[in-house]
Amino acid sequence: MDIRHIDADILILGGGTAGCWAALCAARASAGKGLRIVIAEKARIERSGCLAAGVNAINAYIGEGRCPQDYVDYARKDAAGIVRGDLLLSMAEGLNESVRALEALGLVILKDETGGYAQRGWRNVKINGENIKPLLAAAVRAQDSVTVLERVNVCSYLVEDDTILGAVAFGVTEKVCYALRARAVICATGGAAGLYRPNSPGFARHSMWYPPFNTGAGHAMGILAGAEMTSLEMRFVALRCKGSVAPAGTLAQGAGARQMNSLGQVYEHVYGLTTAQRVYGTRQEELEGRGPCVLRVDALGPGEREDLYKAYLNMAPLQTLRWVEEEAAAGEDMNASSLGVAVEGTEPYVNGGHTAGGYWVDSRRQTSIRGLFAAGDVAGGSPQKYVSGAMAEAAIAATAALGYAREVVLPAQEAPGASFAAIFNEARDFLERPGALFTVEQLEEAMQQNMDEYAGGIASGYRYNDAQLDRAEERVRELTHLSGGLRAPDMRDLLRIYELRERLVLCRSLIAHLKARRESRWPGFGEHTQCPGSAASGLRYVNSRLEKGEIRIIFRDLVSEGECYEHSD
Amino acid sequence: MSIVIEQESCNGCGRCLAVCPGALLCANAKGRAEIRYPADCWSCAACVKSCARGAIALYSAPACGGRGGLLRARREGEILHWVISLPDGTQRTISVDRRSANRY
Ligand SMILES: Cc1cc2nc3c(=O)[nH]c(=O)nc-3n(C[C@H](O)[C@H](O)[C@H](O)COP(=O)(O)OP(=O)(O)OC[C@H]3O[C@@H](n4cnc5c(N)ncnc54)[C@H](O)[C@@H]3O)c2cc1C
Ligand code: SF4
Ligand code: SF4
Numbered sequence: 001m002d003i004r005h006i007d008a009d010i011l012i013l014g015g016g017t018a019g020c021w022a023a024l025c026a027a028r029a030s031a032g033k034g035l036r037i038v039i040a041e042k043a044r045i046e047r048s049g050c051l052a053a054g055v056n057a058i059n060a061y062i063g064e065g066r067c068p069q070d071y072v073d074y075a076r077k078d079a080a081g082i083v084r085g086d087l088l089l090s091m092a093e094g095l096n097e098s099v100r101a102l103e104a105l106g107l108v109i110l111k112d113e114t115g116g117y118a119q120r121g122w123r124n125v126k127i128n129g130e131n132i133k134p135l136l137a138a139a140v141r142a143q144d145s146v147t148v149l150e151r152v153n154v155c156s157y158l159v160e161d162d163t164i165l166g167a168v169a170f171g172v173t174e175k176v177c178y179a180l181r182a183r184a185v186i187c188a189t190g191g192a193a194g195l196y197r198p199n200s201p202g203f204a205r206h207s208m209w210y211p212p213f214n215t216g217a218g219h220a221m222g223i224l225a226g227a228e229m230t231s232l233e234m235r236f237v238a239l240r241c242k243g244s245v246a247p248a249g250t251l252a253q254g255a256g257a258r259q260m261n262s263l264g265q266v267y268e269h270v271y272g273l274t275t276a277q278r279v280y281g282t283r284q285e286e287l288e289g290r291g292p293c294v295l296r297v298d299a300l301g302p303g304e305r306e307d308l309y310k311a312y313l314n315m316a317p318l319q320t321l322r323w324v325e326e327e328a329a330a331g332e333d334m335n336a337s338s339l340g341v342a343v344e345g346t347e348p349y350v351n352g353g354h355t356a357g358g359y360w361v362d363s364r365r366q367t368s369i370r371g372l373f374a375a376g377d378v379a380g381g382s383p384q385k386y387v388s389g390a391m392a393e394a395a396i397a398a399t400a401a402l403g404y405a406r407e408v409v410l411p412a413q414e415a416p417g418a419s420f421a422a423i424f425n426e427a428r429d430f431l432e433r434p435g436a437l438f439t440v441e442q443l444e445e446a447m448q449q450n451m452d453e454y455a456g457g458i459a460s461g462y463r464y465n466d467a468q469l470d471r472a473e474e475r476v477r478e479l480t481h482l483s484g485g486l487r488a489p490d491m492r493d494l495l496r497i498y499e500l501r502e503r504l505v506l507c508r509s510l511i512a513h514l515k516a517r518r519e520s521r522w523p524g525f526g527e528h529t530q531c532p533g534s535a536a537s538g539l540r541y542v543n544s545r546l547e548k549g550e551i552r553i554i555f556r557d558l559v560s561e562g563e564c565y566e567h568s569d
Numbered sequence: 570m571s572i573v574i575e576q577e578s579c580n581g582c583g584r585c586l587a588v589c590p591g592a593l594l595c596a597n598a599k600g601r602a603e604i605r606y607p608a609d610c611w612s613c614a615a616c617v618k619s620c621a622r623g624a625i626a627l628y629s630a631p632a633c634g635g636r637g638g639l640l641r642a643r644r645e646g647e648i649l650h651w652v653i654s655l656p657d658g659t660q661r662t663i664s665v666d667r668r669s670a671n672r673y
Contacts, residue, residue: 042592047613108667108670128671130665200632202608212611242634243634317614318633321628324661325636328659
């Protein structure tokens with residue numbers, strides 16, 4: 001295997017929404033200074049991460065008559081208090097600028113009669129989001145100072161004395177190992193999917209809402225390097241269209257659909273309107289025998305159904321295929337009739353873009369590892385980010401990373417250290433091993449089944465108790481051990497081994513977090529059956545660090561807006 | 570959920586291989602595109618939209634309610650024509666203009 005050495009001033013891991021935007025901001029802010037900005041991306045930036053298929057709206061925007069604090073209040077309420085006020089406020093302050101910047105890149109945004117953005121509620125603007133990622137990618141590619149390494153899977157940090165030195169990556173299609181050195185690193189690898197058994201396992205296992213290629217790499221690298229993580233136990237469960245797993249928001253907020261049970265009763269107000277309560281309500285209705293729950297749109301005029309189909313083609317095309325198939329099966333033109341879509345909860349994700357799980361960062365988005373910053377769905381404490389919030393965070397992280405990088409001198413070219421050699425040798429072992437009893441697929445299935453049954457997945461109605469979590473933890477350890485004996489016939493298979501191992505690392509921390517929170521603050525996202533309801537003592541963060549191979553839980557007091565949080569211990 | 574690639578229509582240009590976010594597509598011995606990990610497809614349709622020959626179609630897995638329909642895409646300037654072919658031989662085209670925002 002070849003070894004390629006690449007040095008950067010700013011190294012960005014993951015070229016998704018946050019990664020691309022961080023690169024653009026850093027490039028613009030340092031124009032003419034000769035800085036080297038490198039993005040390392042496992043896919044290709046034109047279609048990668050959450051935005052690969054397109055998105056339906058910009059979900060975070062401060063509409064007319066509202067202010068950033070309103071957004072903070074909304075996000076705090078939705079997360080039942082477990083948010084970082086400092087992070088939310090600085091993110092909210094950057095939302096509208098992000099949206100304007102997207103429009104400047106060519107994103108089509110719907111306007112009202114006065115020329116302002118047509119709003120869907122006070123926080124959403126309507127767009128054509130099909131080409132949002134190609135637009136971002138084109139802007140990145142136009143920057144001379146940005147180099148994009150693609151089909152490169154980052155799998156480990158290089159850290160010394162709690163300070164980042166760079167990262168190690170492997171080619172996905174080429175037999176190359178990358179030794180990436182940098183003054184500052186921004187982690188933007190997104191959230192984590194595929195930890196739990198999905199709604200349709202087997203052949204359809206990747207029909208999941210969150211991108212299955214976002215595997216928690218950034219989290220795992222951080223955990224193994226001793227970074228502090230926060231709120232992983234606030235998992236995200238999405239309510240999505242059954243089968244296609246397409247977002248339901250377009251139907252609910254856009255087309256005014258009502259969510260009802262099989263008796264035709266609108267049930268939402270019984271359970272409450274936070275994201276977690278909506279999921280909880282749907283699950284309860286089903287458990288109590290009033291399923292399936294559907295989103296129903298009664299009054300669709302002629303042509304409106306076609307518009308709905310188009311909106312879905314722009315972000316989740318399979319849902320439109322499904323509708324057309326249904327129409328054909330019903331044998332009639334249903335253009336003017338009502339429309340009902342069954343909804344269900346997904347498997348849980350770790351997703352700092354919707355909930356609060358991810359890296360514990362200071363107010364400037366620096367993690368507890370010096371010189372390592374985090375933005376987007378991988379960063380914790382600041383839920384309800386969506387596209388524009390991920391960008392706002394990326395802008396903050398880019399500014400901070402530039403400031404940090406200025407003070408750091410890269411050592412002259414040196415032979416890769418011991419930790420690099422260990423990572424390189426491990427990969428070589430996977431590639432050269434003559435045979436293995438188990439496959440990645442088998443171990444992944446076992447991991448997902450274990451999490452599903454014992455760590456609050458779909459099968460257990462998102463519920464768990466201590467004894468189950470202990471079993472889950474034990475099995476994750478065993479599977480981690482077994483994964484060390486896997487075999488990779490080529491580089492694509494090596495990628496798969498890393499993806500599995502990342503998920504296992506994150507699962508272990510997630511289980512520890514679920515156990516540490518002695519309450520059930522977000523019932524739709526998970527319930528600890530021994531600790532029902534919220535506890536007053538629960539109003540604090542559950543954080544963790546891997547120390548000497550064991551996970552140490554750290555409880556921290558809430559940080560509110562107006563405070564500037566710095567790492568001190 | 571996954572895709573099918575019609576071998577007769579594929580000219581081996583490699584666009585779909587380059588674009589797939591999961592690196593699931595490879596060139597086969599004849600230089601044509603093939604999905605190496607069919608069960609790992611996320612149905613994002615990036616490959617479908619990238620293929621100028623209309624050789625790639627998306628379908629729903631039976632476990633996700635699929636009924637055998639195929640979804641292809643053809644680009645014409647700013648317009649993306651989505652063509653749905655149903656098992657009974659009927660077709661339906663829905664054309665989306667990139668320049669107009671979602672109504673919903
Ligand atoms: C299906 C879906 C629909 C959504 N719809 C909307 C919407 O309509 N409106 C809205 O505002 N928000 C929406 N969101 C949320 C929004 O898209 C995300 O919050 C945001 O894009 C997150 O940005 P990110 O950069 O953190 O993650 P991503 O954009 O996913 O980027 C992560 C990147 O890291 C790369 N990566 C991962 N691991 C590695 C590794 N080991 N090495 C190298 N690269 C790696 C990935 O390939 C990817 O490119 C949606 C999300 C999803 C999943
Ligand atoms: S884009 Fe179409 S023609 Fe080109 S390799 Fe892929 S399937 Fe073949
Ligand atoms: S639909 Fe998306 S995930 Fe599936 S093969 Fe095509 S590009 Fe890859």
